[in-house]
Amino acid sequence: MEFIATQALTGLAGASALFLVASGLTVIFGVTRVVNFAHGSLFMLGAYIAWSILTRLPRDPAWFAAGVLGAALATAALGVAMETLVLRRLYRAPELLQLLATFAVLLMVQDATLAIWGPEDLPLPRPPWMRGFVLVLDTRFPLYDLVLIAAGPLVLGALWLLFARTRWGTLVRAATEDRDMVAALGINQRLLFATVFALGAGLAGLGGALALPASSANLGMDLAIITDAFVVVVLGGMGSLPGAFLAALMIGELQAFGIVLMPRATMVLAFALMAVVLMVRPHGLLGRKSVGERAEALGVAFIRPARAGFAWLVLAILAVAALLPLVVGPFLLGLLTEALIAILFAVSLHVVLGPGGMHSFGHAAWFGIGAYAAALAARDFAAPMPLALALAPIMAGLVAAAVGAFIVRLAGIYLAMLTLAFAQIVWAIAMQWDGLTGGDNGVLGVWPQGWARAPEHFYWLALALCAACVLMLRRVLFAPFGYALRATRDSPLRAAAIGLPVTRIRHAAFALSGAAAGLAGGLAAYSKGSVFPTYAAIAHSVDALLMVLLGGIQTVSGPVLGALAYTGLSVELPRATSLWRFWLGLIILVLVMVFPRGIAGMRRAA
Amino acid sequence: MSVLAVEGLAKSFGAVRAADDVSFTVAAGEMLALIGPNGAGKSTCFNMVGGQLAPDAGRVRLDGRDITGAAPGRICRLGAGRTFQVAATFASMSVRENVQMALIAHRRRVWRFLRPAAGECRVEAEALLARLGMADQAERAASVLAYGDLKRLELAMALAGSPRLLLMDEPTAGMAQAERASLMRLVRALATADAIAVLFTEHDMDAVFSTADRILVLDHGRIIASGDGPAIRADPKVRAVYLGED
Numbered sequence: 001m002e003f004i005a006t007q008a009l010t011g012l013a014g015a016s017a018l019f020l021v022a023s024g025l026t027v028i029f030g031v032t033r034v035v036n037f038a039h040g041s042l043f044m045l046g047a048y049i050a051w052s053i054l055t056r057l058p059r060d061p062a063w064f065a066a067g068v069l070g071a072a073l074a075t076a077a078l079g080v081a082m083e084t085l086v087l088r089r090l091y092r093a094p095e096l097l098q099l100l101a102t103f104a105v106l107l108m109v110q111d112a113t114l115a116i117w118g119p120e121d122l123p124l125p126r127p128p129w130m131r132g133f134v135l136v137l138d139t140r141f142p143l144y145d146l147v148l149i150a151a152g153p154l155v156l157g158a159l160w161l162l163f164a165r166t167r168w169g170t171l172v173r174a175a176t177e178d179r180d181m182v183a184a185l186g187i188n189q190r191l192l193f194a195t196v197f198a199l200g201a202g203l204a205g206l207g208g209a210l211a212l213p214a215s216s217a218n219l220g221m222d223l224a225i226i227t228d229a230f231v232v233v234v235l236g237g238m239g240s241l242p243g244a245f246l247a248a249l250m251i252g253e254l255q256a257f258g259i260v261l262m263p264r265a266t267m268v269l270a271f272a273l274m275a276v277v278l279m280v281r282p283h284g285l286l287g288r289k290s291v292g293e294r295a296e297a298l299g300v301a302f303i304r305p306a307r308a309g310f311a312w313l314v315l316a317i318l319a320v321a322a323l324l325p326l327v328v329g330p331f332l333l334g335l336l337t338e339a340l341i342a343i344l345f346a347v348s349l350h351v352v353l354g355p356g357g358m359h360s361f362g363h364a365a366w367f368g369i370g371a372y373a374a375a376l377a378a379r380d381f382a383a384p385m386p387l388a389l390a391l392a393p394i395m396a397g398l399v400a401a402a403v404g405a406f407i408v409r410l411a412g413i414y415l416a417m418l419t420l421a422f423a424q425i426v427w428a429i430a431m432q433w434d435g436l437t438g439g440d441n442g443v444l445g446v447w448p449q450g451w452a453r454a455p456e457h458f459y460w461l462a463l464a465l466c467a468a469c470v471l472m473l474r475r476v477l478f479a480p481f482g483y484a485l486r487a488t489r490d491s492p493l494r495a496a497a498i499g500l501p502v503t504r505i506r507h508a509a510f511a512l513s514g515a516a517a518g519l520a521g522g523l524a525a526y527s528k529g530s531v532f533p534t535y536a537a538i539a540h541s542v543d544a545l546l547m548v549l550l551g552g553i554q555t556v557s558g559p560v561l562g563a564l565a566y567t568g569l570s571v572e573l574p575r576a577t578s579l580w581r582f583w584l585g586l587i588i589l590v591l592v593m594v595f596p597r598g599i600a601g602m603r604r605a606a
Numbered sequence: 607m608s609v610l611a612v613e614g615l616a617k618s619f620g621a622v623r624a625a626d627d628v629s630f631t632v633a634a635g636e637m638l639a640l641i642g643p644n645g646a647g648k649s650t651c652f653n654m655v656g657g658q659l660a661p662d663a664g665r666v667r668l669d670g671r672d673i674t675g676a677a678p679g680r681i682c683r684l685g686a687g688r689t690f691q692v693a694a695t696f697a698s699m700s701v702r703e704n705v706q707m708a709l710i711a712h713r714r715r716v717w718r719f720l721r722p723a724a725g726e727c728r729v730e731a732e733a734l735l736a737r738l739g740m741a742d743q744a745e746r747a748a749s750v751l752a753y754g755d756l757k758r759l760e761l762a763m764a765l766a767g768s769p770r771l772l773l774m775d776e777p778t779a780g781m782a783q784a785e786r787a788s789l790m791r792l793v794r795a796l797a798t799a800d801a802i803a804v805l806f807t808e809h810d811m812d813a814v815f816s817t818a819d820r821i822l823v824l825d826h827g828r829i830i831a832s833g834d835g836p837a838i839r840a841d842p843k844v845r846a847v848y849l850g851e852d
């Protein structure tokens with residue numbers, strides 16, 4: 001009994017912290033329709049700023065409250081700067097580019113924080129009053145957790161008053177219901193958006209500051225909190241405050257009890273809950289269809305089948321690629337193998353993203369599944385390399401087919417969020433299931449066998465497999481199936497009206513793309529000799545998106561060129577600067593802001 | 607027997623009754639015009655017949671088979687082709703490829719993964735385009751067509767499935783007067799030659815009175831009059847709500 005009570009209270013404390021962050025995220029989303037990755041950065045900045053303030057203040061409750069408030073206000077100011085400098089320019093861009101741009105901001109803030117506060121975790125020494133306990137059913141319960149528990153409902157109440165009783169609140173609600181109405185009513189939209197951002201950022205900062213005493217300020221907290229906050233916001237229904245509160249309660253309790261009952265599955269549980277709810281209620285618990293459904297294709301261009309000389313060009317490129325091992329050194333050869341894998345990974349994403357019009361934000365899931373399938377088959381079942389390599393696309397394709405059944409019915413930001421959630425599930429399993437995956441340490445010692453042991457031989461193997469797979473995917477895209485896939489993107493209405501099985505076509509494309517990414521993962525496992533959870537991490541999904549967007553989303557040659565350029569960039573950038581995340585973020589931002597209709601839109605404009 | 611039979615069809619959007627107890631039939635080779643002011647509920651009726659909207663009440667029968675609430679793809683395969691008020695075509699494809707796509711869908715050749723689509727149903731697509739006077743536009747991108755040509759392309763795609771029933775929501779929008787007349791003559795000829803039942807809406811009254819066998823007048827979701835051209839012209843209710851408006 002005591003156990004249940006204290007775990008429930010712990011869950012409530014967690015729910016409060018989550019709600020503070022998620023409420024800001026959902027309010028900002030409701031008005032601006034931007035899903036803001038950098039909201040996690042604001043949370044992290046709130047914690048760091050609070051650390052800087054609180055370590056300089058007297059250690060009693062009143063000063064603590066003042067310091068936390070100061071940190072929240074400072075974060076609000078930073079949020080306004082973020083809105084003015086970056087997000088304001090993105091309101092009309094397709095969602096996927098918004099996600100990318102705000103992820104770029106997150107990368108930049110990460111390195112800025114590293115430069116200012118250093119790499120060490122910064123704990124806040126707890127003052128005596130904070131170390132107090134209260135007795136709950138004969139169990140000692142930390143006093144500070146009660147403070148946290150109170151914070152959630154207090155903020156919800158304050159927000160409710162703000163939205164129900166003030167003119168500003170009425171405007172925010174009107175804008176959430178109908179974005180065009182704000183423009184129609186002649187309201188100063190810039191001011192409204194900036195103030196909403198200030199509020200949302202302030203809430204994130206408050207959440208970060210309040211979370212500080214329980215743990216520490218550290219560089220991983222931005223991504224950790226934002227993925228949880230995404231789950232809460234999507235689960236509750238995007239733009240819905242009561243929904244966010246309800247979802248935060250569910251996730252908070254799920255984590256509190258999960259950590260005791262299923263300690264290895266805490267991360268998986270939250271994402272699985274979200275995935276299940278989205279399958280049943282595609283707009284979340286309390287969300288509505290109108291908010292967040294804006295499936296915009298990323299620049300639809302007129303596509304022609306290749307001209308006569310194309311086959312010769314491909315042959316010439318393949319011949320040159322096959323001869324490269326004779327002239328390059330071992331380092332460059334390794335890099336080229338990596339580039340081949342990146343090309344297959346990017347082209348496989350292109351299939352769903354371009355012709356499929358499905359804005360997947362979790363493509364690394366399939367890469368990761370393929371990599372683990374091959375590595376585990378090789379390590380635990382001593383599978384020979386050809387078998388392990390064959391298992392990679394098969395497993396990834398099967399899982400993509402199973403999960404895709406639900407994903408392909410969604411559109412727009414919900415599709416992006418569910419793919420992201422699924423990739424996080426894969427990542428979490430890889431992280432937490434030590435016994436199978438080795439957790440953070442990964443699976444090691446997966447080396448090519450026999451003939452393929454020589455690096456140049458493995459390069460040729462990778463070249464043969466990647467080229468065959470890419471050319472086959474390209475052929476599929478110009479076959480009736482590929483045209484039909486493009487038809488479902490160009491006009492779902494017309495596609496259905498001429499009798500195309502729209503959902504089944506999208507589903508098949510999703511599974512095919514997952515299988516191809518899985519093969520890329522399997523090759524990566526053998527090329528590196530190891531597999532790590534990062535293969536399925538958000539950053540790796542972003543890598544694939546960048547490759548496709550960098551090269552152009554319209555044709556298969558786009559992701560091929562993009563993958564080459566990006567592989568080069570990802571090697572050169574860390575060599576040139578220790579703050580490579582900052583520069584990568586800046587490059588993404590510039591690309592997205594200069595070509596807000598998608599980098600591929602360049603050609604359309606030309 | 608009539609090709610299309612609609613009985614007591616109703617649909618509300620919140621408080622708006624977009625269609626209210628709508629019943630009519632269309633016979634093979636017959637052209638029925640559905641007219642009425644903007645917002646009368648014409649497109650809503652089309653969408654309930656075509657499967658884009660599920661009706662709140664009522665029945666839709668195609669060749670005697672109940673298709674109420676069926677999916678658009680099934681209704682298409684059972685023999686209904688349609689055009690939309692706002693033309694819906696595939697922007698990334700050429701005019702010919704748009705028609706090929708419709709033929710590929712109709713012949714269920716979608717699940718071919720390795721053979722190039724360029725040769726698939728190509729001759730038939732070109733013949734269909736020639737029939738609609740679009741042969742010289744076959745290689746252009748659908749996205750650059752004039753609006754009138756886009757509507758014509760939609761018609762070609764609707765005809766690709768050799769439909770028994772053709773639904774045309776404002777087929778001549780965006781066309782010049784002479785073009786309208788010639789398109790409607792063409793549809794008339796197709797309807798007669800292939801015994802297609804045609805249900806269409808049209809704002810151009812000349813086109814309606816010169817082509818339709820029968821006319822149905824819709825206002826606020828209800829049918830207020832039906833009959834041939836002269837009867838509709840003479841109907842006082844129609845003059846009040848509809849013709850008076852022009």
Ligand SMILES: Nc1ncnc2c1ncn2[C@@H]1O[C@H](COP(=O)(O)OP(=O)(O)O)[C@@H](O)[C@H]1O
Pocket residue numbers: 619622623624642643644645646647648649650651
């Ligand atoms: N999807 C919808 N949601 C809400 N109202 C709709 C929707 N579609 C149509 N309506 C309303 O139903 C009525 C009939 O519309 P419609 O069938 O498009 O008329 P028409 O085609 O005759 O101009 C109008 O009042 C319109 O505003």
Ligand SMILES: [Mg+2]
Pocket residue numbers: 648649650691775
């Ligand atoms: Mg209409």
